[in-house]
Amino acid sequence: MDASEGMITSVENIDWESHLAERTHRMKSSVIRELLKLTMVPDIISFAGGLPAPELFPIREFDEACHHVLQNEGERALQYGPTEGHRPLKEFLAEKMSKYGIWVELENILMVSGSQQGLDLIGKLFIDPGTSIISSRPTYLGAIQAWNAYQAHFCTVPLDDDGMCVDELPSLLDANPDSRFIYVLPNFHNPAGITMPIDRRKRLVEIARQYDLAIIEDDPYGELRYEGEDITPIFRLAPERTIYLSTFSKTLAPGIRLAWIVAPKPIIQRLVQAKQGADLHTSMFIQMIANDICKRGILRQHVKRLRQVYEQRRDTMLDALAEHMPAETSWTHPKGGLFLWASTPDQIDTRVFLEKATAAKVAYVPGFAFYPDEKGGSHSMRLNFSNAREEMINEGIYRMGIAMKKELAGG
Numbered sequence: 001m002d003a004s005e006g007m008i009t010s011v012e013n014i015d016w017e018s019h020l021a022e023r024t025h026r027m028k029s030s031v032i033r034e035l036l037k038l039t040m041v042p043d044i045i046s047f048a049g050g051l052p053a054p055e056l057f058p059i060r061e062f063d064e065a066c067h068h069v070l071q072n073e074g075e076r077a078l079q080y081g082p083t084e085g086h087r088p089l090k091e092f093l094a095e096k097m098s099k100y101g102i103w104v105e106l107e108n109i110l111m112v113s114g115s116q117q118g119l120d121l122i123g124k125l126f127i128d129p130g131t132s133i134i135s136s137r138p139t140y141l142g143a144i145q146a147w148n149a150y151q152a153h154f155c156t157v158p159l160d161d162d163g164m165c166v167d168e169l170p171s172l173l174d175a176n177p178d179s180r181f182i183y184v185l186p187n188f189h190n191p192a193g194i195t196m197p198i199d200r201r202k203r204l205v206e207i208a209r210q211y212d213l214a215i216i217e218d219d220p221y222g223e224l225r226y227e228g229e230d231i232t233p234i235f236r237l238a239p240e241r242t243i244y245l246s247t248f249s250k251t252l253a254p255g256i257r258l259a260w261i262v263a264p265k266p267i268i269q270r271l272v273q274a275k276q277g278a279d280l281h282t283s284m285f286i287q288m289i290a291n292d293i294c295k296r297g298i299l300r301q302h303v304k305r306l307r308q309v310y311e312q313r314r315d316t317m318l319d320a321l322a323e324h325m326p327a328e329t330s331w332t333h334p335k336g337g338l339f340l341w342a343s344t345p346d347q348i349d350t351r352v353f354l355e356k357a358t359a360a361k362v363a364y365v366p367g368f369a370f371y372p373d374e375k376g377g378s379h380s381m382r383l384n385f386s387n388a389r390e391e392m393i394n395e396g397i398y399r400m401g402i403a404m405k406k407e408l409a410g411g
């Protein structure tokens with residue numbers, strides 16, 4: 001037999017596209033992917049990713065936790081485990097959530113492999129082709145990706161300084177009476193960095209009750225608050241209809257792919273079924289490591305440290321923007337989280353300008369990426385301030401400012 005026979009490279013591919021399910025054709029954002037490739041060049045200062053600061057990862061503590069887990073509970077850690085999640089970790093999370101006024105039983109919690117998986121499972125349970133779902137515009141890019149795959153029909157309301165403009169919801173819901181849920185990012189919105197005050201949360205709940213809608217509360221950043229007081233989670237205001245998601249990605253490390261969902265028990269049971277089809281369960285080993293870290297108080301200390309460092313990075317970015325950006329630009333002042341949202345003058349289309357910015361060795365995510373129909377955000381960009389060190393933030397914004405001023409002066 002010829003050695004190359006049967007090798008995948010030696011055959012002519014069939015027309016795979018024509019073999020795929022209808023929904024698969026919406027599982028793309030090729031323009032965005034292509035654009036982000038531009039940002040992967042050497043020496044670039046990237047404000048594009050939603051990445052935590054890697055130099056702060058608690059690597060030594062993870063190392064110790066690995067040893068503890070393998071020495072003390074190795075057989076369990078390496079075995080299959082329950083879909084619902086590792087009980088001791090869920091006990092820790094139930095206790096932690098109670099500090100935010102969320103009192104739940106372990107049966108209300110499901111461990112998932114990242115909030116992103118949670119969003120996908122929610123799509124699997126709730127979205128038929130053409131089902132209307134409500135979100136802000138802009139909204140989290142990963143939710144758009146996850147729910148596009150289920151052929152969701154995104155109905156959107158704009159954001160203002162207090163988050164989703166909930167007063168626009170009734171007319172939108174009257175026009176789309178089959179809507180299934182409202183997706184909301186009340187703390188330090190991704191991409192806008194905005195936080196929803198309590199009055200608006202209450203109004204949102206009122207509307208959800210009036211129209212009998214579920215609420216998906218996505219809260220990866222709530223613990224990363226740099227100023228002001230915590231605000232009551234929507235789950236606490238409407239525990240009968242809210243599905244709450246949070247994650248260890250931003251407080252410990254995204255590489256462990258560990259997050260949790262809090263929801264009414266009937267929904268947790270459904271999510272468990274959906275998760276069994278996806279991956280049986282989230283890694284026991286990882287859950288036990290996270291549990292070891294949490295129980296030893298390391299998470300608490302680590303979050304404290306992250307708050308200090310990220311607050312400084314946020315301030316550095318705010319100061320650098322004020323110093324270097326053209327006068328006609330503006331930006332949000334996030335009280336926490338990882339992002340701010342900048343608005344550029346009319347002459348700058350952020351999708352087009354990205355090429356100029358990357359040529360100047362600085363990157364961001366253009367605003368259109370956060371609009372489900374990709375129509376909007378032409379004069380906006382998301383900037384991440386957690387990943388780069390302060391001197392890099394300053395240098396990156398300086399480069400951006402110069403490139404933008406040059407563009408405004410006619411290239």
Ligand SMILES: Cc1ncc(COP(=O)(O)O)c(C=O)c1O
Nearest residue numbers: 050114115116140190247249259
């Ligand atoms: C709003 C929002 N939801 C969900 C996720 C996904 O988080 P995870 O890493 O837990 O999948 C992110 C990550 O950036 C996010 O910003």
